[in-house]
Amino acid sequence: MGNNKSCPGQECSSRFLPAEQAEVNRLFDALSSEKLGSSASPRSFSLQALKDHVGDALPPEMVTRLFEGMRRVDGSGKVKGPSERVSQEQFTASMSHLLKGTAEEKSLVILNMISASGGPVKARDVHKFTEDLVGSVVHVLSYRRQLRGWSQKPPPGSPSRVQVLAAQLCSEMRLQGGGKLLGPQWLDRDCDQAVLEDWVFRAHHVATFLSLVIHQGFLLLRSSLKLATLVPERQVDPQREFASVLDVLSVIYVNSHLPQERRLSWRLLFATELHGNSFAQLCGRIAHGGPCLVLLEDSDGHVFGGFASCSWEVKPQFQGDDRCFLFSVSPRMAVYTCTGYNDHYMYLNQGQQTIPNGLGMGGQHGYFGLWIDVDFGKGHSKAKPTCTTYGSPQLSAQEDFQFQKMEVWAVGEAPKAESVRKTRSILDIDPEARALLEASGRGRHSEGLREVPDEP
Numbered sequence: 001m002g003n004n005k006s007c008p009g010q011e012c013s014s015r016f017l018p019a020e021q022a023e024v025n026r027l028f029d030a031l032s033s034e035k036l037g038s039s040a041s042p043r044s045f046s047l048q049a050l051k052d053h054v055g056d057a058l059p060p061e062m063v064t065r066l067f068e069g070m071r072r073v074d075g076s077g078k079v080k081g082p083s084e085r086v087s088q089e090q091f092t093a094s095m096s097h098l099l100k101g102t103a104e105e106k107s108l109v110i111l112n113m114i115s116a117s118g119g120p121v122k123a124r125d126v127h128k129f130t131e132d133l134v135g136s137v138v139h140v141l142s143y144r145r146q147l148r149g150w151s152q153k154p155p156p157g158s159p160s161r162v163q164v165l166a167a168q169l170c171s172e173m174r175l176q177g178g179g180k181l182l183g184p185q186w187l188d189r190d191c192d193q194a195v196l197e198d199w200v201f202r203a204h205h206v207a208t209f210l211s212l213v214i215h216q217g218f219l220l221l222r223s224s225l226k227l228a229t230l231v232p233e234r235q236v237d238p239q240r241e242f243a244s245v246l247d248v249l250s251v252i253y254v255n256s257h258l259p260q261e262r263r264l265s266w267r268l269l270f271a272t273e274l275h276g277n278s279f280a281q282l283c284g285r286i287a288h289g290g291p292c293l294v295l296l297e298d299s300d301g302h303v304f305g306g307f308a309s310c311s312w313e314v315k316p317q318f319q320g321d322d323r324c325f326l327f328s329v330s331p332r333m334a335v336y337t338c339t340g341y342n343d344h345y346m347y348l349n350q351g352q353q354t355i356p357n358g359l360g361m362g363g364q365h366g367y368f369g370l371w372i373d374v375d376f377g378k379g380h381s382k383a384k385p386t387c388t389t390y391g392s393p394q395l396s397a398q399e400d401f402q403f404q405k406m407e408v409w410a411v412g413e414a415p416k417a418e419s420v421r422k423t424r425s426i427l428d429i430d431p432e433a434r435a436l437l438e439a440s441g442r443g444r445h446s447e448g449l450r451e452v453p454d455e456p
Contacts (some may be wrong), residue, residue: 004173015100020221027220044088058139059132062136065113071084101196110210117409121191122189123190131162140212146227154247176190234266236268237268259323266409267411270408272406279372292307298397300401302330302401307323307325314349316349318346325352326361326392346360362392427431
């Protein structure tokens with residue numbers, strides 16, 4: 001497989017299919033087309049040639065890092081004495097390692113991208129590399145117009161999501177001696193290739209982001225990039241646009257934890273900015289709407305929410321399954337999956353006299369991991385020490401919080417009963433609310449004027 005003549009190290013070229021190797025060769029030909037003093041010199045390219053080719057598609061510091069990583073690697077994957085140019089063997093090997101290689105091979109190139117010596121680096125250097133990588137993802141998606149409807153930046157006043165996501169990725173690193181990179185006290189610890197290899201294996205976003213930067217930045221092998229599952233399409237009524245509390249990085253992070261079949265599109269069901277501060281509106285718009293993400297921003301700027309794995313139903317029982325999870329976006333990114341302790345995944349109720357009315361996920365009545373009260377605009381996130389259902393800490397800044405911004409996004413294809421759901425009123429959904437209306441002596445004005453749709 002591959003064009004063996006193009007790479008003396010057969011191992012590095014064999015990972016590419018013939019058509020892929022031909023595309024890699026064409027890119028190298030374009031990069032190495034600059035004139036050299038001696039026609040006998042082996043073909044190679046300089047940092048300036050790479051910068052000229054990439055242009056503004058990537059930040060200059062990331063282009064330099066990629067060049068440094070390539071010029072120190074040979075075809076067998078070993079560290080090579082640094083040169084001022086990148087040979088065809090080095091280029092093919094680097095692309096093979098970064099796009100198709102093992103965690104060990106990827107970690108070798110990353111180490112060379114961070115360190116001039118190829119030896120151990122400090123954790124703070126890895127952290128800076130990670131910020132550069134995450135920032136490059138946003139940059140290249142924006143430059144190539146591949147944001148798919150999402151904002152490049154978080155709302156004003158929010159912390160940098162580049163720094164937040166970089167901190168999350170670095171928190172997955174296991175330092176020598178077993179420590180985790182969770183604070184400034186760890187930044188001076190050494191990280192060798194073994195630490196980086198384990199990190200690349202644990203934090204799969206690192207390899208994914210490197211691939212994206214190469215595919216979109218170099219315009220290389222883009223057909224193999226599954227961008228649609230990385231960045232879901234944002235579906236909002238174009239006549240009713242609004243500023244989401246999410247940006248493209250937080251969407252990428254949360255989307256990566258959804259079931260594979262739910263990652264292609266997010267469709268807005270409810271937003272306080274568009275639909276008002278009404279619990280009845282919330283119930284009417286999300287009930288029977290399929291799997292969805294509920295998220296809100298509290299008055300202190302914390303952004304968090306939960307994934308409901310199946311349609312919400314207004315009823316006094318818990319619902320859902322163990323695919324549900326809670327998550328945080330700001331001030332830190334994290335996902336909290338089911339512990340198996342209980343099955344209190346989802347809860348949605350209103351109009352009851354003896355049990356809570358509101359939307360909840362995890363925990364128990366009066367002590368939810370995430371709770372939105374029927375008195376809309378109020379909620380709580382209780383976890384001492386953690387939520388029993390999801391193992392999550394307190395998600396909000398205050399245990400009892402207030403909020404003004406809430407969004408609900410249906411994920412994946414709309415359920416088959418979507419057209420039916422749109423014709424159902426809250427009185428169809430909630431028999432308790434219907435009974436209360438009738439007990440007050442008031443009838444339903446639509447009674448006899450329309451057919452009540454069958455249950456989906």
